[in-house]
Amino acid sequence: MAGLRSLLVCIVVVAATIVIPTSAQLSASFYNRVCPKALPAIRSIVKQAIFHEPRIGASLLRLHFHDCFVNGCDGSILLDDTSSFTGEKTAFPNANSVRGFDVIDDIKNAVDKACKGSVVSCADILAVAARDSVFLLGGPDYEVQLGRRDARNASVNDANRNLPPPFFSFSQLLSNFQAHGLNLKDLVVLSAAHTIGLARCTSFRARIYNDTNIDPKFAASAKYNCPTTGGDNNTRPLDSTTRQFDNVYFKALLQQKGLLHSDQELYKNNGTDSDKLVLKYSRNSESFEKDFANSMINMGNIKPLTGNNGEVRLNCRKIN
Numbered sequence: 001m002a003g004l005r006s007l008l009v010c011i012v013v014v015a016a017t018i019v020i021p022t023s024a025q026l027s028a029s030f031y032n033r034v035c036p037k038a039l040p041a042i043r044s045i046v047k048q049a050i051f052h053e054p055r056i057g058a059s060l061l062r063l064h065f066h067d068c069f070v071n072g073c074d075g076s077i078l079l080d081d082t083s084s085f086t087g088e089k090t091a092f093p094n095a096n097s098v099r100g101f102d103v104i105d106d107i108k109n110a111v112d113k114a115c116k117g118s119v120v121s122c123a124d125i126l127a128v129a130a131r132d133s134v135f136l137l138g139g140p141d142y143e144v145q146l147g148r149r150d151a152r153n154a155s156v157n158d159a160n161r162n163l164p165p166p167f168f169s170f171s172q173l174l175s176n177f178q179a180h181g182l183n184l185k186d187l188v189v190l191s192a193a194h195t196i197g198l199a200r201c202t203s204f205r206a207r208i209y210n211d212t213n214i215d216p217k218f219a220a221s222a223k224y225n226c227p228t229t230g231g232d233n234n235t236r237p238l239d240s241t242t243r244q245f246d247n248v249y250f251k252a253l254l255q256q257k258g259l260l261h262s263d264q265e266l267y268k269n270n271g272t273d274s275d276k277l278v279l280k281y282s283r284n285s286e287s288f289e290k291d292f293a294n295s296m297i298n299m300g301n302i303k304p305l306t307g308n309n310g311e312v313r314l315n316c317r318k319i320n
């Protein structure tokens with residue numbers, strides 16, 4: 001009898017201690033207890049991958065952006081197509097362009113080994129790999145908010161609708177960012193992710209042949225490897241220090257040397273708030289680094305799946 005009563009008390013106490021988190025609240029310490037080795041394991045693979053190919057840091061940063069802008073930071077970009085959905089990989093902004101999926105697989109394997117199980121989500125891996133890439137290429141280090149869970153579906157149409165194309169005007173870019181809960185400062189400072197990485201000819205052809213707010217020598221040099229027809233896949237660095245995360249991107253905009261039309265839209269030299277931010281960041285790399293880190297956290301907070309929503313995928317390319 002006494003045994004039964006204490007068992008019941010015990011059950012009540014245990015039940016009261018199980019807290020099911022319902023709010024979409026992320027936390028920097030999410031994996032501290034369950035797997036303190038998770039973040040060092042991610043950084044170590046990112047470091048190896050960048051050593052092997054410096055561009056991969058840019059590619060990993062862009063994967064997190066393209067993940068977050070399509071139904072939130074939920075790892076949906078990593079899903080391969082299935083019979084029940086066509087995923088995001090074949091959407092126009094992603095096809096023949098986004099890369100780094102093999103590195104994400106390597107990270108997932110290393111993290112699951114370090115954690116002795118699948119506890120770290122693919123969405124969180126993207127957020128941490130983006131931060132580590134920025135840091136390892138000379139940019140700011142910052143605490144990544146964690147606890148995102150992974151989506152169980154994906155949509156090619158949602159990717160086409162939500163990712164901004166390089167031919168967007170300033171007002172289209174701003175509306176796109178605002179639709180994702182981000183503001184002008186986020187737009188300007190996050191666009192400086194183009195301080196690293198490459199773009200294909202097809203992404204900047206219209207700019208170098210038809211835009212008038214472009215430095216003529218810069219345009220001529222870009223045309224050399226990007227003819228009016230053909231050579232769609234030929235690449236060119238997005239700024240002149242493509243392996244260094246620095247504020248040269250903004251200095252280039254002041255000289256009308258933005259490679260993408262969307263880049264130069266941020267600076268027209270006619271006194272807009274966007275112009276003022278470009279000018280400030282071109283002169284002050286500390287404020288650029290501080291604001292970039294802050295805006296990365298804002299972007300990383302877009303509609304995460306938390307609590308019992310979504311899942312922690314075993315394989316980042318497939319739902320469980």
Ligand code: HEM
Pocket residue numbers: 055057058059060061062065096097098099164165166167168173187190191193194196197198199200201202203238260262
């Ligand atoms: C503001 C709107 C943006 C537009 C229109 C845009 C567009 C593009 C385009 C067209 C490319 C070249 C793709 C190719 O030709 O294969 C590119 C590359 C890149 N983007 Fe953006 N982007 C934007 C914002 C961002 C943001 C917010 C980030 C990250 C925070 C980002 C990170 C990158 C990186 C790192 C690359 C180089 C990737 C590599 O070398 O693999 N972009 N972007």
Ligand SMILES: *[C@@H]1O[C@H](CO)[C@@H](O)[C@H](O)[C@H]1NC(C)=O
Pocket residue numbers: 096231232233
């Ligand atoms: C560009 O590269 C992709 C593979 O990444 C290939 O499928 C496509 O045919 C190439 N396009 C051109 C014009 O060479």
Ligand SMILES: *[C@@H]1O[C@H](CO)[C@@H](O)[C@H](O)[C@H]1NC(C)=O
Pocket residue numbers: 071152153154155158
């Ligand atoms: C994914 O599924 C959920 C619930 O079934 C649904 O609300 C959501 O719209 C779907 N998202 C996509 C991208 O299809």
Ligand SMILES: *[C@@H]1O[C@H](CO)[C@@H](O)[C@H](O)[C@H]1NC(C)=O
Pocket residue numbers: 205206207209210228
């Ligand atoms: C430049 O503009 C002209 C006229 O609008 C258009 O026919 C041509 O295709 C454009 N060129 C590029 C490379 O976008």
Ligand SMILES: *[C@@H]1O[C@H](CO)[C@@H](O)[C@H](O)[C@H]1NC(C)=O
Pocket residue numbers: 268270271272
């Ligand atoms: C700045 O210049 C661009 C074109 O050069 C124009 O479209 C825009 O309206 C101008 N903005 C202001 C505030 O003058």
